[in-house]
Amino acid sequence: xxxxxxxxxxxxxxxxxxxxxxxxxxxxxxxxxxxxxxxxxxxxxxxxxxxxxxxxxxxxxxxxxxxxxxxxxxxxxxxxxxxxxxxxxxxxxxxxxxxxxxxxxxxxxxxxxxxxxxxxxxxxxxxxxxxxxxxxxxxxxxxxxxxxxxxxxxxxxxxxxxxxxxxxxxxxxxxxxxxxxxxxxxxxxxxxxxxxxxxxxxxxxxxxxxxxxxxxxxxxxxxxxxxxxxxxxxxxxxxxxxxxxxxxxxxxxxxxxxxxxxxxxxxxxxx
Amino acid sequence: xxxxxxxxxxxxxxxxxxxxxxxxxxxxxxxxxxxxxxxxxxxxxxxxxxxxxxxxxxxxxxxxxxxxxxxxxxxxxxxxxxxxxxx
Ligand SMILES: Nc1ncnc2c1ncn2[C@@H]1O[C@H](COP(=O)(O)OP(=O)(O)OP(=O)(O)O)[C@@H](O)[C@H]1O
Ligand SMILES: [Mg+2]
Numbered sequence: 001x002x003x004x005x006x007x008x009x010x011x012x013x014x015x016x017x018x019x020x021x022x023x024x025x026x027x028x029x030x031x032x033x034x035x036x037x038x039x040x041x042x043x044x045x046x047x048x049x050x051x052x053x054x055x056x057x058x059x060x061x062x063x064x065x066x067x068x069x070x071x072x073x074x075x076x077x078x079x080x081x082x083x084x085x086x087x088x089x090x091x092x093x094x095x096x097x098x099x100x101x102x103x104x105x106x107x108x109x110x111x112x113x114x115x116x117x118x119x120x121x122x123x124x125x126x127x128x129x130x131x132x133x134x135x136x137x138x139x140x141x142x143x144x145x146x147x148x149x150x151x152x153x154x155x156x157x158x159x160x161x162x163x164x165x166x167x168x169x170x171x172x173x174x175x176x177x178x179x180x181x182x183x184x185x186x187x188x189x190x191x192x193x194x195x196x197x198x199x200x201x202x203x204x205x206x207x208x209x210x211x212x213x214x215x216x217x218x219x220x221x222x223x224x225x226x227x228x229x230x231x232x233x234x235x236x237x238x239x240x241x242x243x244x245x246x247x248x249x250x251x252x253x254x255x256x257x258x259x260x261x262x263x264x265x266x267x268x269x270x271x
Numbered sequence: 272x273x274x275x276x277x278x279x280x281x282x283x284x285x286x287x288x289x290x291x292x293x294x295x296x297x298x299x300x301x302x303x304x305x306x307x308x309x310x311x312x313x314x315x316x317x318x319x320x321x322x323x324x325x326x327x328x329x330x331x332x333x334x335x336x337x338x339x340x341x342x343x344x345x346x347x348x349x350x351x352x353x354x355x356x357x358x
Contacts (some may be wrong), residue, residue, distance in 0.1 A: 146288050153296050189283020196289040
């Protein structure tokens with residue numbers, strides 16, 4: 001049985017693409033097969049973060065429209081043979097994504113991979129609603145900041161109303177991934193606390209990813225952060241999040257910067 | 272400004288953020304719930320009417336007005352002049 005995951009947020013620039021690549025690579029490293037799918041038609045970036053930008057021949061739109069076979073569009077990762085990318089189109093419009101075409105492609109992907117992780121565009125338009133449409137699990141990426149939390153709340157409402165699962169009367173699993181967390185700002189009281197965000201959004205926490213230059217370094221190189229330096233703080237946080245996604249009950253750790261180490265144990269039950 | 276003010280902590284702003292969000296989201300969730308309710312009512316009203324007369328979907332308007340004490344639901348249905356209502 002494969003699992004379709006959507007990485008969504010409403011607000012732009014919060015870390016969806018970074019998280020899709022990092023979680024995809026972390027799961028693929030455990031030996032399970034993963035396909036990361038870029039739904040950001042017209043503004044694709046997942047290819048760049050994955051380091052596959054020069055290998056794109058066909059894309060999601062070509063497959064949706066039947067101009068290319070899925071196998072022709074999939075790009076196998078050169079470093080991890082369990083990891084593949086289905087890129088978005090850079091030149092076409094998102095109106096070319098038809099609900100029927102997306103449904104067919106998702107069905108084909110399910111027959112080939114253990115995990116399908118869909119990188120949603122920002123906003124609540126067609127691209128975002130189709131990215132979440134067939135998801136079994138949603139990862140709501142949120143920054144500890146008012147507008148991001150508000151948009152996440154809106155996305156949670158949409159997940160409960162507009163997904164295929166919701167329409168069939170089934171549950172969709174929702175997890176909160178708190179990214180770009182800055183321990184110093186949190187300490188000064190200038191940033192919403194983890195507990196505040198959890199209380200407001202009331203979905204279980206999948207992980208806390210610290211704000212870190214390692215994320216930028218990894219994207220400069222086109223390597224998911226979990227593949228680049230496995231010991232960096234964000235890599236560790238993403239790897240733990242991937243294990244929780246898998247159902248492991250790991251304690252959540254709040255990143256603490258002062259000595260560049262992970263600090264306080266967070267005595268909350270994991271997602 | 273004296274030298275000590277440099278060391279003074281600025282008051283923390285996170286509690287204000289939290290409070291504003293709680294108030295706002297409670298409001299927004301209720302509003303979205305209500306627009307869903309109107310959509311559901313509209314579909315069911317359409318279905319009931321369609322059993323008896325055929326009307327243009329666009330000519331059925333359902334509007335909810337939220338007041339403090341009472342809310343009103345306005346249903347406005349327009350028939351073509353030739354429609355016979357009696358059975
Ligand atoms: N934990 C982090 N620490 C530092 N920088 C980060 C972190 N997470 C993301 N970034 C940076 O923030 C920027 C936006 O990240 P990303 O592209 O992943 O967001 P997104 O949600 O996919 O954006 P969009 O909505 O435009 O698709 C990038 O420059 C990325 O490198
Ligand atoms: Mg993105």
